[in-house]
Amino acid sequence: MDSPSARQLDQTIAVALDAYDGLAALGEEIEDEWTYVADLTLAWRARLEAVADARGDETTDPLVAAAIDGAIAEIGLISDPHRAIDWLSTFPQVVLLALGEPG
Amino acid sequence: MRFQDAARDGRAIVYAGIQADPSVARAAALLLDATEGQRVLARAVMNGTSTDPSVWLTMFPTLFGPTVSAADRRRSEAVLAVSLEVAERGEQIRSQFRGAIVEALTAGLLARRVEPGIVRRERRILFDGVRAEIHPYDVTVERDGSAEAYDCKWGARGIGDDVLHQLDDAQRHAADEDATLSVALVVFDAERSCRVRLDRLTAPHDRIRVVSLGSLDTLSGAV
Numbered sequence: 001m002d003s004p005s006a007r008q009l010d011q012t013i014a015v016a017l018d019a020y021d022g023l024a025a026l027g028e029e030i031e032d033e034w035t036y037v038a039d040l041t042l043a044w045r046a047r048l049e050a051v052a053d054a055r056g057d058e059t060t061d062p063l064v065a066a067a068i069d070g071a072i073a074e075i076g077l078i079s080d081p082h083r084a085i086d087w088l089s090t091f092p093q094v095v096l097l098a099l100g101e102p103g
Numbered sequence: 104m105r106f107q108d109a110a111r112d113g114r115a116i117v118y119a120g121i122q123a124d125p126s127v128a129r130a131a132a133l134l135l136d137a138t139e140g141q142r143v144l145a146r147a148v149m150n151g152t153s154t155d156p157s158v159w160l161t162m163f164p165t166l167f168g169p170t171v172s173a174a175d176r177r178r179s180e181a182v183l184a185v186s187l188e189v190a191e192r193g194e195q196i197r198s199q200f201r202g203a204i205v206e207a208l209t210a211g212l213l214a215r216r217v218e219p220g221i222v223r224r225e226r227r228i229l230f231d232g233v234r235a236e237i238h239p240y241d242v243t244v245e246r247d248g249s250a251e252a253y254d255c256k257w258g259a260r261g262i263g264d265d266v267l268h269q270l271d272d273a274q275r276h277a278a279d280e281d282a283t284l285s286v287a288l289v290v291f292d293a294e295r296s297c298r299v300r301l302d303r304l305t306a307p308h309d310r311i312r313v314v315s316l317g318s319l320d321t322l323s324g325a326v
Contacts, residue, residue, distance in 0.1 A: 033260070035303055036260065036299070036300060036303060039299045039302070039303060040259075040296060040299050040300075043295055043296075043298075043299050044295065044296075047295065061164075063164040063168055064164060066161050066164075067161060067162050067163065067164050070158060070161045070162040071162050073158075074147075074151060074152060074153055074158065074162065077152040077153065078152060083150065083152075085260055086150045086258055086260070087150060089258060089259060089260075089292055089293055089296040090143075090146055090147050090150050092293075093143050093146070093147075093293050094143065094147050094162060094163070097140050097143055097163065097165055098162070098163070098164060098165065100165065102317075103143075103293045103294070103295060103317060
């Protein structure tokens with residue numbers, strides 16, 4: 001496996017999106033919020049994919065890679081679907097901030 | 104249109120204790136002058152699971168990285184410390200603390216734009232011939248001719264049809280009395296998430312301003 005510092009930005013974002021999908025699956029357990037979860041996930045996924053499209057060839061700064069890995073680890077700790085929904089909005093904001101991108 | 108203190112029921116008394124907790128005032132004071140990044144940090148930590156500061160230092164290189172000035176880093180560290188204080192409380196309690204912090208922050212920002220004495224908390228708005236709403240408004244600006252009412256939410260998920268109806272109704276009732284009442288939702292969450300939430304709600308919200316995490320400083324007139 002590549003070290004985080006060797007990753008291209010599009011790979012880094014792809015890894016973040018994989019983790020984000022797992023978070024969305026957990027949030028979808030709240031049936032009343034299923035549509036919101038789906039819409040929210042779609043909106044933030046599109047924003048992160050736009051960054052990958054624009055800057056995907058860049059090499060990921062090691063500090064940014066560590067930040068995003070940290071955010072992925074943090075959402076990996078979540079088992080409560082309500083908290084997962086909170087993080088469906090928070091996680092992309094943390095990732096974008098690390099990337100120096102507006103939300 | 105007139106304003107009135109909310110009833111001092113059991114919920115209000117318990118919540119008043121939370122509002123008066125020193126960590127709420129400290130968090131709100133720090134967030135008043137925080138950058139958007141520092142506010143995202145506060146949101147993440149107070150929503151988070153980890154209570155080890157080093158986890159958050161790594162996750163926010165734009166706030167704690169080597170190129171950040173010592174002064175900015177100190178401010179970010181203070182935001183992190185007070186956010187961890189809140190996070191370390193139980194899940195139910197910290198949910199109430201987060202709400203109280205958004206309200207205190209909203210009141211603080213408004214008090215930079217208007218005379219602080221007219222910024223009030225937990226107030227009801229009464230209109231002639233209209234049954235009073237049960238739920239008070241979190242923050243009000245009470246002045247003749249241009250009153251304001253705010254409902255505060257920690258996250259976009261907290262926006263619901265009920266609160267939109269309450270705010271819209273209040274504005275309409277004020278207009279019926281030839282009074283002006285501006286209504287807004289203050290949401291400590293990203294504008295994108297608020298928009299997604301609003302798009303799937305049916306209550307009217309065209310005349311309700313939404314102040315999100317990225318536009319909080321508009322409350323003080325700073326931007």
